[in-house]
Amino acid sequence: MDLNSILRQYEEIKAHQRNLMMSDLSMSLSNLASSCLELLETYEVLNLSSQVPDKNYFSWVSENGRKKSRPINAALFENLTSAAEKKDAFFSALQNNDFANISAHDITRGCYVTAISFCAVIDLLKERDQKTPGTFFEYLIGHCYARKLGMDPRDRVDVLNLGDTTSLPTDFIFDLGLNRPKFHLPVKTSTRERVIQVWAHQRVLDGVYGTGRFWGTLVALAETKLDITRNIVTDICLPDQWKLYQLFIAQMKRIYYLDLPQKYSDLNNFFPKIPVKEFGEFFHEVDDLNSF
């Protein structure tokens, strides 16, 4: 297994960006994740010094130690064998669109393994490439929503009230049809200072179509940062900024994480609360839109 073969698999997946609902895509993504895990098996594991309370992280390092992958959450990944098992169970559920027998946490873990393995491969084998992991993560999460909701997304919303026809380029939009909400799905590997865009887009959607018609659900991978010289992992969270955005820009319906930071999880206890959950919860709670 080498980088080129992994990038080839990735390009094949990208070719289906207009058919994210396709069940075959589950198998392609699962195979890509297997290839990544196979490649990562050949790298050394370095345990990192974690400054994130109650969480441990490791990194894969290239032979000469020159390159390190982003931090991997040890509890979510565990080891290559259990990672592969969680990943397989997740894609099997996704392909069949049947999540009755898989826990929210196991969905989160299977999806985390898939996302983080691909990101780690790119970290180790490409130079300063943030775009490929970001785009891959969009397809992965877009496919998850498309399978669960049974429809392909749109990524552009017509804005009709400007006199001329203008389009607002947004993140994925899933339109559940008459009398039901539309999901507005921004996807980010990490949020940092750019996250205000998510609330601002939601604000435009609320303004154009009326508040409550689009349900904003941000899906993010992690907020960890690796100090590569000292091998220290921290997580960068700005919960006070999020409170301001939620109070004064727009209301996001959910924030989902694969590696959920405690400081954001704490926003569930703030009033008015921001519902921040692990990603797997989506697959169960979306079944009952009335209590969503």
Added chain:
Amino acid sequence: MDLNSILRQYEEIKAHQRNLMMSDLSMSLSNLASSCLELLETYEVLNLSSQVPDKNYFSWVSENGRKKSRPINAALFENLTSAAEKKDAFFSALQNNDFANISAHDITRGCYVTAISFCAVIDLLKERDQKTPGTFFEYLIGHCYARKLGMDPRDRVDVLNLGDTTSLPTDFIFDLGLNRPKFHLPVKTSTRERVIQVWAHQRVLDGVYGTGRFWGTLVALAETKLDITRNIVTDICLPDQWKLYQLFIAQMKRIYYLDLPQKYSDLNNFFPKIPVKEFGEFFHEVDDLNSF
């Protein structure tokens, strides 16, 4: 004149980031611009192929042709002699805080020469450094506002209604005092897709303090982009997106440019209009806040 001496002058200016109103800073900035012009004199000028209607651009290129500066607007810069003259007239007005005898367009040109010369030096002599030109441009524009308004800015606004004391990090804020507006001043060398942040911050300020209390005035340098292999200049403008932001996120009071793109200038003719002007206009129109 060399890069290190220019960076030394820049570091001295940075040391005064808390005293932007200081009149000595006008002279330091003027001297820095002179040093940049002196250094640029040693580089070759390459005329670029402009796809921006009615505007011509050139670039300075390093000896081996390996590096090119960002595009320079030929009408605003003219040549090194007139550039230096415009720059001197501008800083003389700024140091004395007397703009009665300098036209808005000459203010714009003097400021443009200063900003673009420093950016060009960094383009030619540093590797992929976007941060230094951006930070320099913030100080330059912050100093312009501070001189004209006769006060130092704040760059953080207390948000008091969250129960605890939280701060919203924003761009510069100039507080004119009781019964007068506060200027919210974001500064960007170019806007591109990140500009939605500007409207989103304005929205938070409107929400926390009440609409109309903060006047948002974005100052931007240019929107040109150079295709470095084909030597073609284009400008990237998204006026339809701006209309959405202005209609549905918040109202910006002014958008000022040093090199004003026609597509944004056209927004003055849109209803409801977005007032987009050349930067020099600020120094005259702010004298009458009632008609601002």
